Amino acid sequence: MTQRFLYLVILQIAIVSQVVGQQAIEKKIQTDLILAEDGSTIQLEEGTFQISQSxxxxxxxxxxxRxxxxxxxxxxxxxxxxxAEGIKITNSENIILEDMTVQDSKGDLIKTMHVKGITFRRIKAEWTGKPSPTNGSYALYPVLCENVLIDxxxxxxxxxxGIYVGQSKYIEVKNSTAFQNVAGIEIENSQFAEVHHNKAYGNTGGILVFDLPDLVQKxxxxxxxxxxxxxxxxxANFAPKGNIVARVPKGTGMLVLATSQVEIFNNKIxxxxxxxxGIISYHMTENKITDLEYDPYPTAIEIRDNDFERKPGRVPAKGRFGQMYRFKLKFxxxxxxxxxxxxxxxxxxxSSGEYFPSYRICIRxxxxxxxxxxxxxHDFKNIQRDVSLYNCHLQAFKTLR
Structure with a gap:
């Protein structure tokens, strides 16, 4: 009895010491984030640290x-x-986050807002359980930022x-991997972006380029x-009901929604x-548009030199797209x-009812x-399968500075 009691006391002391130690580490990290002078480096040590607050x-x-x-x-x-967030960085300039893993926050894992010059390098951001609508919305989430690098x-x-860049400018997403998300990589209401040398697999949709209404950057x-x-x-799509991505059908490689001047090339899909x-207008969502400045049409889209493969088979039947494919399109x-x-x-x-050349959809x-x-x-009455009608070129455009 005495030995068992002694063992329990020692165990309790060890648990309390561990909790106190974790609390001290969390306090130090937050203190460093508040008090660090401009131009300094905050070094995080090796180990697994339980963090209780954003x-x-x-x-x-x-x-x-780092x-x-x-x-x-x-x-x-x-x-x-x-x-809500794991890490939140706001109103800053030239910030680098690198060489760490961030897990299981209630909301977004890492959110940066109003940051001019933000780099995410060698960061893993993950929810460690099964895909669930209770997971946070975004793993890496720069919004209203400029000069964004995710590498x-x-x-x-x-x-x-998983990797979401919203309402931002001058963006590069490269050499990264996204899986088991609703959308692997999403560029939304953002300008001048390059998304290259990434792997998006096992998501509901691989790479999305969206423009949505009612946002600050139109x-x-x-x-x-x-x-x-x-x-x-x-x-299977596990987004909470009401989210726009909840309408993305499983089995989507890339989807362009209501965006202009998008070039998709040399990808393995x-x-x-x-x-x-997929290239679709916002009208396909059947949501009412009240934003008078919003342009719901995709224009100036070029899809060229990609490698497509798909085994013959029906589209998954569940959901609006599945029903549309089966009963309307009958592919x-x-x-x-x-x-x-x-x-x-x-x-x-x-005058012929076609887009002017600078707005065309080009596929070759x-x-x-x-x-x-x-x-x-026109309710799918005149489905056109002749891709040669879209064999055209668009004028090249610049993205990164």
Missing amino acids: LSMDGKKNMII GKGIDKTILSFKNQAGG SCIAIGASDA KGGHVKVYQNEVIENNL HQNKTMGV GRQVPNIVYDGILDPKRLD NNTNQSFANIDAE
């Missing part, structure tokens, strides 16, 4: 927050009691988008998506069961790799470039 930094310049490496420095918010990062388990565009591997994005690339097992809704902006049409030189204009504007 960590925040505001109004800093030329800072580096761990000892992915899966070596781990900040776990699994038992988070306060705040060699990993995003897992987001109920909206118009995105000038986006290049190239040299990516977009493979088997056939995960394989085994996405619903579509390889059977020969589902096209490129799908265009065909909804046109009447203000941009020439893709491997297995099966295609359908589904004529959604």
Whole structure:
């Protein structure tokens, strides 16, 4: 009895010591984020650290927050009691986050807002359980930022988008991996972006380029998506109901919604069961548009030199797109790799009813470039499969400075 009692006392002391130690580490990290002078580096040590509150930094310049490496420095918010985000950085300039893993926050894992010059390098941001609508929306989440670099990062388990860049300018997302998210990588209402040499697999949708209404930055565009591997994005959609991405059908490789000047080229787009690339108007959502400045039409889209593969088979039946494919489009097992809704902006049409050259949808030189204009504007009555009608070139545009 005495030995057992002594063992329990020692165990209790060890547990209390560990908790106190974790609390001290958390306090030190937050204190460093508040008190660090501009131009300094905050070094996080190797280990797994339980963080109970959001960590925040505001109004800093030329800072580096550095761990000892992915899966070596781990900040776990699994038992988070306060705040929504894991890490939140605001109103800052030239901030670098690198070499760490961030896990299981209540809301977004790492959010940066109003930051001019933000780099995420060798960051893993993940929810460690199964895909769930209770996971946070975004793993890496720069919004209203400028000069964004996301390099060699990993995003897992987001109920909206793993790597999400919103309402930002001058963006590069490269060498990164996104899987088991609703959207792997999403560029939303953002301008001058390059998304390249990434892997998006096992998501609901691999790479999305969206413009949505009712946001501060109204118009995105000038986006290049190239040299990516977009493979088997056939995960059941687990976004909370009401989110726009909750409407993305599983089996989506890439989806362009209401954005202009997007170039998609030299990508490997394989085994996405619903579509390889979709080009759709916001009208397809059937949501009412009250934002008078919003442009709901995709224009000046070029899809070229991509490699498509899809085994013959029906589109997954569940959901609105599945029902539309089965009962309206009736593609059977020969589902096209490129799908265009065909909804046109009447203000941009020439006398023949076609887009003026600078607004056209151009598709050429893709491997297995099966295609359908589904004529959604006229209730799918005149589906067009002839891709040669879209063999054109658009004027080159600049993205990065």
